[in-house]
Structure formats: structure tokens, C-alpha cells
Amino acid sequence: MLSLNGIGKRFGGLTALEGISFNVGKGSITGIIGPNGAGKTTLFNVATGIYPPSCGAVLLEGKDISKLPPEGRARLGLVRTFQNIELFGKMTVLENVMVGLHTQSSSGLFACSFRMPWQMSEEKRIRARAMELLDFVGIPELAEVQAGTLSFGKGRLLEIARAMALEPKLLLMDEPAAGLNSSETAELADLIKKIRDLGVTVALVEHDMDLVMDICDQLVVLNLGTMLAEGTPRQIQDNPAVITAYLGEE
Amino acid sequence: MKSDRIKFLVFALVVLLMPLPLSGGYLTNVLIFVGINSVLALGLNLLLGYAGQISLGQAAFFGLGAYGSGVLTTAYGLNPWLAMIAVAVCVALFAFAIGFPVLRLKGHYLAMATLGVGVIVNIAFNETVDLTGGPSGLSGIPNLSIGSLTFDSDLKNYYLVWVFALGMILLSLNLVNSRFGRGLRAIHDSEVAARVMGVNARLMKVQVFTLSAFMSAIMGSLYCHVMTFISPNSFGFHFSVELLTMIVIGGLGSVYGSILGALLLTMLPEMLRTFQDYDIIVYGLLLITMTIYLPGGLVEGIPALFRRLVPAKKVTEGSDA
Amino acid sequence: MELLNQVTQFVISGLATGSIYALIGLSFAIIFNSTGIINFAQGEFVMLGGVLTIFSLNVLHLPLLAAILVAVAVTTVIGLVFERLAIRPLKNATPLMLIIITIGASILIRGLVMLLWGKDTQALPAFSGTDPISVAGATLLPQHLWIFGVTVLVIIGCRLFFNHTISGKAMRACSFNRRAANLVGISVGRMVLFSFVISAAVGALAGVIIAPLTMTAYDVGVMLGLKGFCAAIMGGMGSGLGTVLGGLILGTLESLGAGLISSGYKDAIAFFILLLILFIRPQGLFKKGETERV
Numbered sequence: 022m023l024s025l026n027g028i029g030k031r032f033g034g035l036t037a038l039e040g041i042s043f044n045v046g047k048g049s050i051t052g053i054i055g056p057n058g059a060g061k062t063t064l065f066n067v068a069t070g071i072y073p074p075s076c077g078a079v080l081l082e083g084k085d086i087s088k089l090p091p092e093g094r095a096r097l098g099l100v101r102t103f104q105n106i107e108l109f110g111k112m113t114v115l116e117n118v119m120v121g122l123h124t125q126s127s128s129g130l131f132a133c134s135f136r137m138p139w140q141m142s143e144e145k146r147i148r149a150r151a152m153e154l155l156d157f158v159g160i161p162e163l164a165e166v167q168a169g170t171l172s173f174g175k176g177r178l179l180e181i182a183r184a185m186a187l188e189p190k191l192l193l194m195d196e197p198a199a200g201l202n203s204s205e206t207a208e209l210a211d212l213i214k215k216i217r218d219l220g221v222t223v224a225l226v227e228h229d230m231d232l233v234m235d236i237c238d239q240l241v242v243l244n245l246g247t248m249l250a251e252g253t254p255r256q257i258q259d260n261p262a263v264i265t266a267y268l269g270e271e
Numbered sequence: 272m273k274s275d276r277i278k279f280l281v282f283a284l285v286v287l288l289m290p291l292p293l294s295g296g297y298l299t300n301v302l303i304f305v306g307i308n309s310v311l312a313l314g315l316n317l318l319l320g321y322a323g324q325i326s327l328g329q330a331a332f333f334g335l336g337a338y339g340s341g342v343l344t345t346a347y348g349l350n351p352w353l354a355m356i357a358v359a360v361c362v363a364l365f366a367f368a369i370g371f372p373v374l375r376l377k378g379h380y381l382a383m384a385t386l387g388v389g390v391i392v393n394i395a396f397n398e399t400v401d402l403t404g405g406p407s408g409l410s411g412i413p414n415l416s417i418g419s420l421t422f423d424s425d426l427k428n429y430y431l432v433w434v435f436a437l438g439m440i441l442l443s444l445n446l447v448n449s450r451f452g453r454g455l456r457a458i459h460d461s462e463v464a465a466r467v468m469g470v471n472a473r474l475m476k477v478q479v480f481t482l483s484a485f486m487s488a489i490m491g492s493l494y495c496h497v498m499t500f501i502s503p504n505s506f507g508f509h510f511s512v513e514l515l516t517m518i519v520i521g522g523l524g525s526v527y528g529s530i531l532g533a534l535l536l537t538m539l540p541e542m543l544r545t546f547q548d549y550d551i552i553v554y555g556l557l558l559i560t561m562t563i564y565l566p567g568g569l570v571e572g573i574p575a576l577f578r579r580l581v582p583a584k585k586v587t588e589g590s591d592a
Numbered sequence: 593m594e595l596l597n598q599v600t601q602f603v604i605s606g607l608a609t610g611s612i613y614a615l616i617g618l619s620f621a622i623i624f625n626s627t628g629i630i631n632f633a634q635g636e637f638v639m640l641g642g643v644l645t646i647f648s649l650n651v652l653h654l655p656l657l658a659a660i661l662v663a664v665a666v667t668t669v670i671g672l673v674f675e676r677l678a679i680r681p682l683k684n685a686t687p688l689m690l691i692i693i694t695i696g697a698s699i700l701i702r703g704l705v706m707l708l709w710g711k712d713t714q715a716l717p718a719f720s721g722t723d724p725i726s727v728a729g730a731t732l733l734p735q736h737l738w739i740f741g742v743t744v745l746v747i748i749g750c751r752l753f754f755n756h757t758i759s760g761k762a763m764r765a766c767s768f769n770r771r772a773a774n775l776v777g778i779s780v781g782r783m784v785l786f787s788f789v790i791s792a793a794v795g796a797l798a799g800v801i802i803a804p805l806t807m808t809a810y811d812v813g814v815m816l817g818l819k820g821f822c823a824a825i826m827g828g829m830g831s832g833l834g835t836v837l838g839g840l841i842l843g844t845l846e847s848l849g850a851g852l853i854s855s856g857y858k859d860a861i862a863f864f865i866l867l868l869i870l871f872i873r874p875q876g877l878f879k880k881g882e883t884e885r886v
Contacts, residue, residue, distance in 0.1 A: 383825075
């Protein structure tokens with residue numbers, strides 16, 4: 022699904038990532054883990070197009086997308102969520118999801134200002150679909166609430182609904198469990214599995230080991246900007262290099 | 272949705288009936304300019320209040336509309352309606368072309384760049400004396416007319432301007448509550464997130480910039496035909512700041528807020544004749560205090576004030592925390 | 593020969609106004625580097641410097657040096673009050689709010705000056721006469737020398753301050769990383785205040801030394817401020833040599849353009865350069881690398 026080939030990223034003189042190569046298998050849940058400062062978020066930003074890689078290539082279904090901006094990647098089905106939840110705070114929950122449906126609609130400046138009939142029916146369709154997605158993540162009652170006022174946990178759910186609106190082939194999640202309590206995390210785990218069952222490939226960067234071990238089919242371990250290990254959760258648990266990296270940090 | 276429609280119909284009705292009690296007096300004249308300024312403020316508000324992109328050069332597009340129509344109808348004798356359309360399209364194309372490099376800039380840099388465009392255009396009005404008459408202005412611009420109806424009185428011009436204004440207000444209301452408007456607001460809240468959602472931020476910013484320039488140019492054309500005389504002073508940096516003040520007072524990101532701001536700031540100096548040039552002191556104070564204490568403008572502030580003055584009986588104090 | 597003399601003349605006066613732009617550019621950069629704010633009221637500090645000196649001289653009948661000191665001191669206090677009343681109360685201000693507030697402050701100051709001293713253009717007498725000095729066929733005014741001298745002194749002063757005093761180093765620390773600076777015990781709020789104070793003083797001084805050459809009035813701040821900003825942009829918003837070079841280049845180009853092409857478009861030249869730089873090299877003329885746009 023997604024292949025990273027020899028990704029490197031430098032900021033000025035600082036090397037944040039070097040020689041990262043791995044595949045995210047279609048229909049799997051892949052976890053990217055590593056101690057603080059391992060380069061997880063940087064890798065994430067390279068994969069989603071926030072930064073261009075300094076070297077190497079990002080391939081989506083065999084197509085080189087290294088030079089595509091984030092919106093271009095979104096159109097191809099690569100969608101992300103943010104660690105600190107980037108909601109559109111001044112818009113309602115429903116509107117947030119409707120922005121997610123942006124690529125699934127096409128009315129432009131003219132159609133919108135003149136309320137062309139096709140624009141009106143498209144609007145109706147988008148609204149209905151957005152409600153469906155809020156149902157899917159379990160917050161339909163919050164539709165008309167201003168997104169900026171949501172709790173962190175609900176905000177996370179909204180962000181996932183919004184990401185799902187883009188009908189992703191691949192959903193990249195940046196620390197989805199960060200800031201959630203244990204019952205919220207359990208709900209999240211169920212939701213992520215539900216998403217996978219819809220046929221969406223999921224990759225996530227995560228600190229919460231219990232969550233990662235529970236839901237992931239495959240794990241990639243980063244340390245100090247390089248790849249330390251790759252394998253199933255069981256293999257990773259027993260990998261001595263990983264154990265030293267984690268214990269060494271404490 | 273439905274309540275929005277009703278709100279607009281009530282507003283339109285008030286606007287259309289307004290001249291009846293005024294019977295063509297001085298206030299009608301002032302309200303013509305309220306109409307023009309409303310659309311100018313609205314154009315800036317679409318850009319600044321919705322998309323979050325500042326422009327300190329709006330007066331330039333207004334001026335280009337006015338001078339374009341003025342010059343084409345006086346020196347070249349072109350049909351005023353034809354001139355209006357041609358000029359508005361040219362101004363929109365100009366805005367579209369400079370929009371790409373200008374709107375790649377953000378925040379302070381964007382403010383400076385748009386200011387720069389505004390100043391250069393204003394200097395051009397002053398210096399191309401052969402065409403524009405330079406600092407002493409351009410006079411003898413004809414009134415608009417349809418058939419035998421010539422827009423030569425305040426009352427006629429009131430309806431002329433406000434029909435255009437109401438049209439543009441309606442279109443703007445449609446726009447901000449649509450896919451396009453949601454895209455703009457998303458860009459304002461978080462451009463990164465908007466782009467990840469597949470919103471083509473770069474293009475949409477340029478489109479709304481172009482739209483605001485187009486609206487301003489149309490108003491410029493109307494202005495020159497209503498006034499029949501124009502001079503560069505009306506289109507300088509000072510006026511761009513005045514427009515900014517209008518939407519900050521009325522409410523950033525609110526269509527009706529733009530109109531409220533335009534109404535207040537156009538009426539205020541007329542009421543307080545003694546102020547004359549010192550109105551900038553008032554503008555300055557308003558810009559600072561509003562931004563600090565009432566960033567949502569009056570459209571948010573007045574209802575909030577109401578709620579505080581008329582404490583709802585159901586809600587007891589302290590429970591709103 | 594005639595043309596050559598003219599060009600030399602234009603270059604000299606261009607360098608003089610360029611020095612002023614450089615000083616104003618520095619004053620922009622000082623605030624920008626410690627706060628990330630582009631202060632749209634910067635030009636008004638420059639205007640205040642000139643106008644207040646004339647007021648102290650003509651109305652208070654102070655000797656020139658005292659008048660200048662009073663003008664700079666009062667402007668500095670205004671800078672301080674401005675920061676306290678308009679910048680400090682803002683929590684989590686967006687750039688948009690800061691732009692609007694500093695624009696508000698700018699027109700407020702301009703309006704008050706107009707209210708107090710009217711709209712007339714006033715001249716400050718040159719510091720040491722107007723007898724021209726002949727240099728290589730071109731004439732140099734004593735005021736030009738004052739401008740060059742003061743500019744050099746201010747630049748050296750800033751250098752010393754930022755590199756060799758605790759406060760200066762603390763301000764630089766803030767510009768690199770505010771949170772880290774805060775963690776090591778630097779009061780970021782105080783540094784912001786400092787930056788407004790120093791910036792106001794530098795701006796006012798620029799206004800004082802240019803006033804004898806160009807005259808002054810309540811509304812000169814806009815143009816001077818914008819051109820100073822242009823200089824700062826050319827220099828990449830640093831408070832170093834880049835901005836000084838930017839100012840000198842801008843002043844010279846403007847003077848040559850006005851002299852050889854058309855004086856009416858003098859101001860347009862500066863803005864044209866400003867736009868070009870913002871579009872093509874927003875990181876400044878002399879900086880390499882960084883593609884990030886601010």
C-alpha cells in the first residue's frame with residue numbers, strides 16, 4: 022500500500038531521519054513506535070507531504086508521491102490525523118466533517134454563490150453523508166456544537182470522522198491515543214478495528230504500548246532517526262535491540 | 272437555512288422602504304455611500320474575516336473600478352454599462368494575476384505586500400495626469416442611465432446602488448454557507464488541516480481575493496457615476512484602513528457585520544461634522560479597543576451585551592461557567 | 593561629465609536617505625526579532641522624533657541637543673506605553689490581531705499629532721549650517737555627515753548592546769527560542785517591552801536627523817516606515833549589516849530613479865522593490881538556504 026524507500030530528512034545540519042525503508046501492507050494496521058525524539062512525527066510529516074524528504078521516495082500503491090503536496094496526496098487516498106487534533110474550531114462539528122467531504126464534491130465559486138440546483142442537491146448529499154460519519158464514530162448528537170468546545174476525546178473522534186470523510190485508502194494517525202483516558206482508548210481501539218474492517222489500511226504512530234500490541238498486525242521501531250526493527254508485535258516484544266533502546270531511555 | 276432567507280428578505284425590505292420616510296433628503300445621499308461601503312467592506316470581510324487573509328490594498332481595486340469607468344466614459348465615450356463590465360473583468364484578472372504571488376505570503380508580509388500594491392496604484396492615479404487628471408481629479412463623468420431613465424437624483428442613485436448591493440450581499444450569503452465558504456473558513460482556522468482535507472488553499476485564496484476585487488471594482492464604477500467627479504485621495508491607504516475598521520467594528524467573518532460596520536463608519540463622520548480629519552483618532556481607538564476587548568465585533572458584542580443586561584431568568588449567575 | 597556629476601550627487605543624497613531607511617529597518621527588526629511582530633506604527637515613532645524636536649525647539653525654546661534628547665525620550669515613553677496598553681493585554685494574539693492593533697496605534701498617533709500641531713509641514717534647522725562641502729564635483733551637506741555619523745554610531749551601539757550586554761544577549765535568546773529563554777529565567781515580557789523601547793528610540797533618532805533635509809509633518813511616518821520595512825526585508829529582518837545594506841541600496845536606487853527617470857514615481861520605486869523581494873526572495877537578499885516563508 023505505502024512504501025517508504027530510503028527516506029532521509031535533514032533540518033539544516035541536523036539529521037532527523039536516515040535510511041528508513043518499509044512497507045505498510047494493504048488492509049493491515051501498522052504501528053510505528055519508538056522512544057521520544059526517534060523521528061516518528063518527522064517521518065509522519067514526510068509521508069503526508071508536510072515536509073519534502075531530503076532523499077528517498079514515498080510510494081503509494083507503487084506511485085511516487087514524494088513531490089505531491091498534502092492536498093494532492095489526500096486526493097489519492099492518503100489521509101492523516103494530527104497529534105494535537107487540528108479541528109476547525111470555529112466551525113460546527115457537522116461542518117468539520119463536511120470540509121472533509123470537500124474532495125467528494127465539486128461546486129465552485131459560481132455554483133455556490135448562485136445556488137445552482139446541482140449545488141443544492143450536492144449540499145444535501147454531503148450533509149447526509151457527514152451525519153452518517155458522525156454516527157459511525159458515535160457522536161451524532163454533537164453535530165451542531167462548535168468544534169472548538171469539544172473535549173479532547175470527542176475531538177479525536179470528530180477528527181477521525183473527518184478523516185474518514187475523505188474515503189481514505191490509507192489512514193495515517195499521529196498518536197491517536199495521546200491525551201485519552203483508558204476507557205476512551207479502549208473505544209478508540211474498537212473504532213480503529215472497525216475502520217480496518219471497512220477495508221481501510223491504517224498506520225499509526227503511538228506511545229501507548231498496550232494499544233499498539235492489541236491492535237497492530239505489524240510494527241516498525243524507530244530510534245534516533247533510524248530503523249531499529251520491523252515485525253509482528255510478538256517478534257518486536259522479544260527483540261533485544263528494542264528492549265535496550267527502550268530501557269536505555271529510562 | 273430558512274431563517275437565513277427570512278433574515279435577508281427582512282433586510283432587503285428595510286433597505287427598499289428606507290427612502291420613503293426620508294423623502295430624498297440628505298440622509299438618502301449618505302445611505303448611497305453606506306451601500307457602496309457595505310459591499311467594499313463585505314469584499315474585504317470575505318477575504319479577511321472568512322479566509323483569514325489580510326489586504327490593505329482594497330481601496331486600489333475600488334479606485335481602479337472608478338478610474339477605469341471614469342476614463343473610458345469621458346475620454347473614450349464608451350457606454351457606461353459596457354465600461355463597468357469591461358473594467359470589472361480587467362480588475363478581476365489583474366487581482367487574479369497578482370493574487371498568486373501575493374497570497375503565498377502570510378500575515379505581516381501579506382499585509383505589507385497588499386499595502387504596497389495599494390500605494391503603487393494610488394501613485395499611478397496621481398502621476399498619469401494625461402489620463403486621470405492627476406491630483407486635481409477627473410470630472411464630467413456621466414450619470415448612468417437605462418433608456419430614458421437617468422440616475423441623476425439621490426433617490427434614483429440610492430436604488431441603483433442598493434440593488435447592486437443587495438444582489439452582492441445575497442450572493443455572498445449563499446457563498447459563505449456553501450462548500451466554498453466552508454473551505455475558506457477551514458483555511459482560516461488551520462491551513463495545514465484544510466490542505467490535508469484536500470482543500471486547494473492556494474487557489475481558493477486567490478479566487479476569493481479576485482472576487483473581492485471584482486466586487487470593489489463594480490462599486491468603484493457605480494461610485495464614479497454617482498459622484499461624477501473622482502480624485503486619488505478617495506482611494507488611498509487611508510480608505511483601505513477605513514474599510515478594515517468597518518469590518519473590525521461590525522464583525523470579522525460576518526456578512527451583516529460588514530454592513531453594520533459600513534453603516535456606522537459612514538454615518539459617524541457625517542453626524543460629527545466637527546471631527547473632520549480627526550476621524551482617524553476615533554478609528555485608531557476603535558481598532559485597538561475592539562481587537563482587544565471585542566474581537567468578534569458588534570454583531571457578537573451586542574447580543575452578548577443583551578444577555579448580560581437582561582439576565583435570562585432560567586440561567587442563574589455562575590451556572591454559565 | 594555633467595551626467596557623472598549628477599549621478600554622484602544622486603548617490604550621495606541616496607546614501608543619506610538610505611541611512612535613515614537602514615535605521616528605521618533596524619528598529620523594525622529589533623521588535624520583530626524579540627516578538628515576531630511587524631509594528632505598523634514604526635513610522636510614527638520616526639515622525640514623532642522630528643515633530644517633537646521641532647516642538648521642543650520652537651515652543652519650549654530648548655537648545656538643539658536638549659530638544660533632541662527630549663524628543664527621543666518622549667518617543668521612547670510612547671513606545672513603552674504603546675506596548676503596555678496595546679500589545680501586553682493581548683493573550684494568544686494572532687498575527688492578524690497584531691496587524692490591526694498596530695495599524696490602529698499608527699493612525700491614532702498620527703491623528704493626535706495632527707490635532708496637537710496641525711497639518712503644516714515644518715522644517716528643523718540643519719544641525720551645523722547649510723554650507724555645502726564640495727566633494728568630487730558633487731556637493732555634500734553638513735547634515736549628510738550628521739546622518740552618516742549618527743547611523744554608524746547607532747549601528748555600533750546596537751552591535752555592542754546585543755553582543756556584549758546581558759540584556760542584549762537575553763533579547764537575542766528570546767528571538768531564537770522564547771520558551772527556552774523563559775526556562776532559563778529570562779523574563780520574555782520584559783524583553784518585549786525593552787525591544788519596543790529601544791526600537792522607538794532608534795526610530796525617533798532617525799526621524800530627528802532626517803527632519804532638516806526633508807522637512808516633517810504629521811503624515812511622513814507612513815512612507816518612512818514602509819521604506820524602512822523594505823530595507824529590513826531586503827536584509828532578511830535581521831538586525832545586522834544586511835538591513836543597513838538594504839537601506840543604502842534602497843535609498844540609492846530611489847534617488848537615482850527619481851533623478852534620472854521621474855520624481856513622481858519615487859515612492860513607487862521603493863514599493864516595487866518591496867514587492868519584488870517579497871515575491872522572489874522573502875528571506876532577504878543576503879541570506880541563503882531557508883525556504884520557509886514567514
